[in-house]
Amino acid sequence: MSLSADHPHMKVLILAGGDGTSLFPLSREQHPKQFLRFNAHSLFQMTVKRALEIAPPEDIHVVTSRNQKFMVFDQLSEIGVEAEVIVEPEQRGTLPAVYFGLKEVAPSKVAIFPSDHVVNGEYIEALERAEKLSSDYLVALGVRARKPHPKYGYIKPGEKLNGGYKIDKFVEKPENADELYSMGYIWNTGIYVFDSGIFFDECEKFSPDIAETLENEDYEKVPRASLERCIMEKTERGAVVLADFFWNDVSCFDDIYELIEKDEHGNAVRGECIGVDSENNIVIGDRLIATIGLRDVVVVDTRDATLVCPRCEAERVEEIVETLKSRGDERVEFHTTVCRPWGSYTVLEEGPLYKIKHITVKPGKRLSLQMHYHRSEHWVVVRGTAKATVGEKSFILRSGESTFVPAGMKHRLENPALLPLDVIEVQIGEYLGEDDIVRFDDDFGRS
Secondary structure, three states: OOOOOOOOOOEEEEEOOOOOOOOOOOOEOOEOHHHOEOOOOEHHHHHHHHHOOOOOHHHEEEEEOOOOHHHHHHHHHHOOOOOEEEEOOOOOOHHHHHHHHHHHHOOOEEEEEEOOOEEEOOOHHHHHHHHHHOOOOEEEEEEOOOOOOOOOEEEEEEEEEOOEEEEEEEEEOOOOHHHHHHOOOEEEEEEEEEEHHHHHHHHHHHOHHHHHHHHOOOHHHOOOOOHHHHHHOOOOOEEEEEOOOEEEOOOOHHHHHHHOOEOOOOOEEEOOEEEEOOEOOEEEEOOOEEEEOOEOEEEEEOOOOEEEEEHHHHHHHHHHHHHHHHOOOHHHOOOOEEEEOOEEEEEEEEEOOEEEEEEEEOOOOEOOEEEOOOEEEEEEEEEOEEEEEEOOEEEEEEOOOEEEEOOOOOEEEEOOOOOOEEEEEEEEEOOOOOOOOEEEEOOOOOO
């Protein structure tokens, strides 16, 4: 399905640079919710597939951060799409991200898609109406609110237009969501259709300092700024198209409850669960979870963290995240499985003086040529063929073979074969942090 032939073609801008942890411990700063999988594909991949319905790959542009760019490339590769990837110099929120992205594709009419939402149903017709209005307005797509939700944006439609309404009032993440819901305000989906010229004009009017700083490419001085608060709440050129599709922001675990199929007792389960006298719970985990007498509770179990709370309190997970941040705890940033441009590693076990990892290297990829001051490493090949460089020597290791890398010695691990390489790495040392890496050469441009 595509836009009608009698309408101008739109480009697509996908915002995929967020590092939200609102679904901790499922999401982390280095693995945010847009890359989580709720079926065969991640939320980001599902967004790209929607974008392909209105634009060819060369007109799909993904705005992301330096921390996420390799994950974006990997997930695009998985679904065979060669979209344009735009890397922000600094993460500063949705307004700078949209501004930065539109500078790359202007002048044009652009559909802007968040990468971390669920959309089901017919949305092409709504985009067609939005495209017509975008010659004069900044157009948001709205849907009817299903319940009060303080983390969503609310829109009061005003004067009727051809295919939509002028925005009478726009309120982002209101404290009085119950009141706005009862008054018939609709939800803002975060999906927009903008004419780039109108957008830049409104930025100059309502956020001139940000616009000037971005034009001067002085990104470190750009403050964090929300598109909704800085532009959409203030502009008099806002319009909304009321759409008839299912939309979910996936901003908390109650949103996930809405997405997952329920059992006969109203439990939304991902994984294996035995529930005794348990109703209306969210249960997510990779191993058996048993519940007894639980009602309206969230249970999320990952390899390194477990969350248990009433569903009505699940939005307070950010308090847990802030506590971990204050301690400098790496679990805010990383899962036990960490994606890298060359593959991934999973921490299997660790103690004060040791860490054991399962490393997977993609075919034809290699880690950086590097050195560690504080740890030695022992590599054991489990599957595949490895090319190891230790000091001045390079040699091949096959399944069952191993080698030792002393602290302070340059080394590199490479997969020269056509199949994935699996290695068990045992680290020994008084400091085992990921920042004890000195890179001398890297295929991916990392410092």
